[in-house]
Structures are given as C-alpha cells and as structure tokens.
Amino acid sequence: MNSGRLEAFSDGVLAIIITIMVLELKVPEGSSIEDLKPLVPKFFSYVLSFIYVGIYWNNHHHMFQATEKVNGRILWSNLSLLFTLSLIPFPTAWMGENHFETNPVALYGINLFCCAITYTILEKFCIQIQGKDSKLHLALRNKTKEILSPVFYTLGIISAFFYPLLGMVFYTIVAVIWLIPDTRIEKQLK
Numbered sequence: 229m230n231s232g233r234l235e236a237f238s239d240g241v242l243a244i245i246i247t248i249m250v251l252e253l254k255v256p257e258g259s260s261i262e263d264l265k266p267l268v269p270k271f272f273s274y275v276l277s278f279i280y281v282g283i284y285w286n287n288h289h290h291m292f293q294a295t296e297k298v299n300g301r302i303l304w305s306n307l308s309l310l311f312t313l314s315l316i317p318f319p320t321a322w323m324g325e326n327h328f329e330t331n332p333v334a335l336y337g338i339n340l341f342c343c344a345i346t347y348t349i350l351e352k353f354c355i356q357i358q359g360k361d362s363k364l365h366l367a368l369r370n371k372t373k374e375i376l377s378p379v380f381y382t383l384g385i386i387s388a389f390f391y392p393l394l395g396m397v398f399y400t401i402v403a404v405i406w407l408i409p410d411t412r413i414e415k416q417l418k
Contacts (some may be wrong), residue, residue, distance in 0.1 A: 229299070231292045234306055241310045242285045246319040249274055249281075252324070270324030276396075276403060278351075280340065283406045284313060286348065290413040291354055294364040301353045309346040315339050327344035340399060341381040348374060366408040367412040377402050390409045 253270055256263035288309075295302075319339050323332035350375075355365045384398030 229297065233296050234298055234303065235289070235292050238288055238306060238310060239285070240283055241322065242288075245281055245314055245316060246278060249277055249320055252317065252321040258368050269327045270321075273324035274318045276400065277316050279403050279407065280343070280409045281313065281316060283403065284309075284343065285334050287347070287406075291351060293363065294362070294367060295354045295358060295404065297341060297357055298354075299357055300356065305346065305350040305353050309343065310341040312339065312346045316343070328396055330388055330392050334390040335386050337381050337388060337399060338345050339383035339393055340402070341378060341385065344374075344377050344381060364413065370412065373405055380405075 253267065253274060256267060316339060318333060319336040323329075323336050325331050351368065355362065355368065358364045380398045382404045384395040384402075386395075387398060388395035
C-alpha cells in the first residue's frame with residue numbers, strides 16, 4: 229500500500245490541531261493595547277505549539293516522500309503520533325491560561341516527549357519496511373537531533389518543577405534545533 233492516504237489523513241488531523249489551538253485565543257473585552265497584555269502568555273504558548281506542529285508536519289511530509297510503501301505497523305504508529313500531537317492543544321491552553329506555572333509546563337514537556345517518542349517509533353517502522361539500503365535509512369543515519377530532543381525535554385520537565393520558565397527555555401531550544409532546516413532526506417531524494 230502506498231502512503232498517499234496516510235499523508236492526507238495526517239495533514240487533515242494536523243490542520244485541525246492548529247485550528248483548535250487558535251480558537252483558544254479569545255478576543256479581549258477592551259480595545260486598548262493594555263487589554264492585550266493578559267493574552268501574551270497564551271499567545272506565546274500558541275506560537276510555540278504552532279511551531280512544534282509545523283515541525284512535525286514538515287518532517288512527516290519529508291519522511292513520507294522517502295517512504296514508498298506502508299504496512300499496518302506504520303499505520304498504527306502514525307495514529308499513535310497523531311494521538312500525542314492531538315493532545316498538544318490541552319497543555320498549550322492550560323500553560324497559557326496559568327502563565328507558565330509548574331504543572332502545566334511539566335505536562336507540556338511530557339506531551340512533547342511523548343510526541344518525540346511516537347515519531348521515533350514511526351520513523352523506525354518506516355525505515356524497517358523500506359530496508360537498510362533505502363534513501364530514508366541513508367538520510368537518517370545521523371541522529372543528533374533525535375537524541376538531543378528527549379534529553380532537553382527531560383531537562384525541561386525536571387526544571388518545570390523548580391523554575392518553570394527554564395523548562396520553557398529547554399522546550400524552545402528544541403524547537404529552534406528543529407527549525408534549522410533538516411535537509412537530510414531532501415539530499416537523498418535528489
């Protein structure tokens with residue numbers, strides 16, 4: 229089976245996730261700039277989560293450009309990834325609503341950690357079915373980003389219990405690491 233339906237379904241789910249997150253940004257009662265100040269934590273939470281969902285969408289797209297066939301393991305692991313991603317709006321809203329307090333920031337990190345794990349599992353199954361000589365396997369041999377991400381998420385989760393804003397710094401660092409264009413797959417597809 230080819231990956232077209234899986235990609236289309238995943239694109240739809242990710243679009244819905246982004247839509248749900250933006251709906252959490254409520255218009256303030258007043259019309260002055262001061263009335264926007266309470267929205268700053270919510271807006272920052274939204275922007276960071278939007279970036280994360282965008283990163284996953286981008287990497288998912290690239291991975292499936294190099295994935296010629298899929299099986300049941302890939303379908304189920306993709307659903308697991310979509311499940312963890314679909315949870316992002318909840319800790320995003322909770323964190324923004326509570327101005328980056330300990331528990332919301334820790335839960336946000338746990339959610340991000342789970343997204344990273346499910347993506348890694350999906351990646352592993354895609355590589356397995358394509359084979360060790362596949363473009364996907366050759367492209368993803370360097371795992372620096374994949375190793376650093378869970379380490380920083382763990383540091384962020386631990387930090388959240390002492391200094392929640394430091395936890396947010398760790399989560400932002402991971403986003404920045406992944407925002408730097410990852411051309412590993414693109415180079416293999418040329």
